[in-house]
Amino acid sequence: MVFCFSGEALLKKAEDVAHGNLATETDQLNQEIEFDWDAVLDCVKKDLYFPPSWLFSIKVAKIEGRLVTLEAKSHFQALWVKNHYLQLINETAQSLYGVGRFQVTIDERERNSVADGAKKNNAAEFKAGDRSHDPQSVSFFSSTNTFENFVVGPSNQFAHAASYAIAENPGMAYNPLFIHSGVGLGKTHLLHSIGNHILQKYGNRLNTLCISAEHFTNGVVQSIKTGSMDKFRNLYRFNCDVLLIDDIQFIAGKDSTQEEFFHTFNSLYTAKKQIVITSDKPPSVMKNFEERLKSRFEWGLTADIQPPEVETKIAIIEKKAEEEQIEIPGDVASFIAQNVLSNIRELEGSVNKLFAYSRMFRERITLELAKQLLKHLVRKETPKIITIEFIQKEVGSFFDLSVKDLKSNQKQKKVSEPRQIAMFLSRKYTSSSFPEIGSKFGGKNHSTVVHAVKNIEKKTDKDPNVSNAVAAISATLEKFITS
Structure with a gap:
């Protein structure tokens, strides 16, 4: 606990004691003392591990006798003050004004009326851009x-x-x-x-x-x-x-x-x-x-x-349009969903761009407008061809192995399982035969590749680690194909 008395204040108090001028505790309590919230807050922040910036927006709502009522801008802030800071605030007030002089509390009812939309979302006060070190x-x-x-x-x-x-x-x-x-x-x-x-x-x-x-x-x-x-x-x-x-x-x-x-x-x-x-x-x-x-x-x-399917992306676009109260034709939603291939953020960014243009220029959203504004999304190239070498590189990168490791005869699980996954994906994403795949993996025979493919097919249903790895690498390959 930090007691906020300056050196001058302590010296003055000592002089008062020496000359018999110090009032009794009862006399002090009977005096009119003004509660200084800024002074209390200044002392509190010295006791906190990186005080949050929003703490300094807490204000005094009212003072009735000894009871000091604070108010916050949001319900969440008020709860946090109540659960984490209120005891410290009261201890600080006691150090400044004496035990029992003031009792500090926080009024949830008044706070809820102050925070706009608090009933809808009690935590809406905190935004991603408002971060401090606490x-x-x-x-x-x-x-x-x-x-x-x-x-x-x-x-x-x-x-x-x-x-x-x-x-x-x-x-x-x-x-x-x-x-x-x-x-x-x-x-x-x-x-x-x-x-x-x-x-x-x-x-x-x-x-x-x-x-x-x-x-x-x-x-x-x-x-x-x-x-x-x-x-x-x-x-x-x-x-x-x-x-x-x-x-x-x-x-x-x-x-x-x-x-x-x-x-x-x-x-x-x-x-x-x-x-x-x-x-x-x-x-x-x-x-x-x-x-x-x-x-x-x-x-x-x-x-x-996993990356969303076209139907899910269309649902996301329609949900966004509903929230923005903008009508978006089905063919426009379908066009955006089929051409945005990376993630939901890019999807929403494309939709926001279209909505902003429509609002600014008061132009109705049509497929022609969408194609004009989002022409960078339209795929002009034919799908890329995936090779076994490319799959080996991606699998090696995912498991932190070299292509040489995948082609080797090492039997340790940390190498053999990624090798089998690479063979499985080679069969799935290329037109190569089993012998052709085997030749790319250091001359493995036909039966070795067949065994690898069947083994990974079984493991994807039973082993979540294998399933997750196959799904993650497949997503990378799919993105490459359609990019």
């Missing part, structure tokens, strides 16, 4: 990322169902939940949807932290520099009921951060606190990660999100 200040859930506006299709329905299940009952099942996908396919949307749902259902009964792995890393580095690791650990290990961490691949190769996250994971998991992690790869193929961490990522449930 993990608490980035525990935000975007108001645009909810289960209600997440378009479900075959490519993401499993990840969506798992996310909704744990949001309903955190810590009861699927712990941890590990969601992986390529860029822009919706894993962050699901992460924020979980946070929004938990906040709406449980309110201040559960403390939920939603951060990026980069922010966790920065917190570790800063805590080491300032010698405040205890505060950092208390925040994540003992003051958190639900930890949502995005892009865990960021801590690859960062030994100190991995060590800290390992113990954080263990602490939360042992206490039956919910953990949700997102990544661009499944745990089994993550590089520069400790094996003990990778194994823990697989303790619960692993769910992947």
